[in-house]
Amino acid sequence: MTSARPDPLDDAETIPRMPSWVTSARAETIEDVAFLSGAALGHLHIVVTRDDLPHPLLRDRLALRAAEACVAFSGRPERAGELRDAVYLLRPGDLPGPAGETFMTWRRVVRRPVSVSVLCRAVPTLEQSQIDTWLNAGQGAPISRAAMVLQTVLMEAPRAEALALILAEASLAKSLGWKHLIPLLAPGLKRADLRKQGDDLRLACHRALIASAVETIRLAADLARRAEHVKAVAPKLRAKGAAKAMEMFLARDAVAAAALPLPSRAARRLCDRLVDLRAVRELTGRGTFRLYGV
Template sequence: MTFARHDHCDDLDTLPRMPSRVTSGRVETLEDVAFLSGAALAHLHLVLGRDCVPQTLLRDRLALRAAEACVGFSGRPERAGELRDAVHLLRPGDLPGPAGAVCQSWQRAVERPVSIKVLGRALPTLVPGQIAAWLDAGKGAPVTRAAMVLEALVRETPRADVAGLILADAVLAQALCWDRVVPLLARGLKRADLRKQGDDLRLACHRALVSSAVEAVRLAADLARRTAHLKAVAPKLRAKGAGDAVEMLLSRDAVAPSALPLPDRAARRLCDRLVDLGAVRELTGRDTFRLYGV
């Protein structure tokens, strides 16, 4: 489903906080961890339904974090900054490289409602029939289904960690009636967890979802505050096209000035103005080839 936008947040402090029983839980059995992950996912569902949470931006930033985790699983050194560069500084016709391709896969997986076509664009090495089969492979509760798909795909398709994690998150989204993928599993799992099977993998997935859901709720609250400030200062911007530029910044993890619907010089001035107003951040620390984000 698309989350209902009926709860307006006039006071961002009213965003519900994750229950302490989830964040302080110290349990070991599969049943107890499953209870905590269910509580964490239910709370995340509640937070995602608040109209002050910028869902598109949240998914895009979670996609970056998932890509960073997947790149780490493969033993590559790229971190978030390098992944941003790999996808946002590409010239027409350029290829993103292995790490950038992982980041693009996650970005494409979250940008549209879950479907075979969308997942096929995110995972071009899999044919639609394969994707459909994987999505139907799991049975049972949401996390159990996701773990079964992850286990099956990683076991049967060598070097399929990224595809397995994207499809596992897609299965989880479908089971929870979320219309789009919310990247959660990759960030909470360890590399060794991907080789586990059966109950051991289910336990690892439940634990991963507890930690990832807690992190996602914190990120949602932070982005809600930041986007509220950006919207508050937007009327001060007089540049033609500033409104469209702000909308792009409200929906993307990072934006290069050249991607904004303004002339290059005006786009750079607008970004610097927003930094001065405390509404966006410059993400690279460089003097050139800069990227900006909420």
């Protein structure tokens, strides 16, 4: 009897999990929760600064999660699948719609090193001086600063949830010395949290960060394993343009075959081949207008 072939994605984890005491501890006071969120941030910092992580892909996928949360906060029904369709199947001259634009904005802010100029280009309706003022509204430790930025923006623009969260995330990234914005607060906060202020909002932000840090580390570990498999598969691909295509898969949450630098038929064959090799997955479950991702 022959043994089953080993699954290339079942290798031992290369990225350590969050210590169990961070997630299992019962903390009620803001001091206790702040301690745990600090521990979570410290562990997350070690993970997101690793060289073996597909950083652009991780940020792009987190941008999808952040956009999905913001769309829900605004009362719209679109979820991840619809957001992907709105952006990755967009044709020249078409508009992505409000939900798609939210996703595109998050993608823009995570792709380049965080700065006021990048934020201005991502949200062109705002003056640079206004963004700079809001970014500097916070004081104290990183999460306290981010919570204050969030509160300040929402007080002045109550329906601008996505903008407020983007600036809060930017404040957090700059306070932590991270080169890029990594969405953590948006995926972890609840809609009711955005109506809180002061200590209540800070407490909600600490708790949101703990939850998001755990999920981000789990996602990072999964993407690191998958990226390693993609790189192992790459030498087997002989199609012209395959190397560029693999770079796209390692940098984007999703890719349409039509976006690959190959003729349409060759692009579809390459995607089918990558699915067979378990290097990418088909994300939509459809027979047409398919999207693929690591």
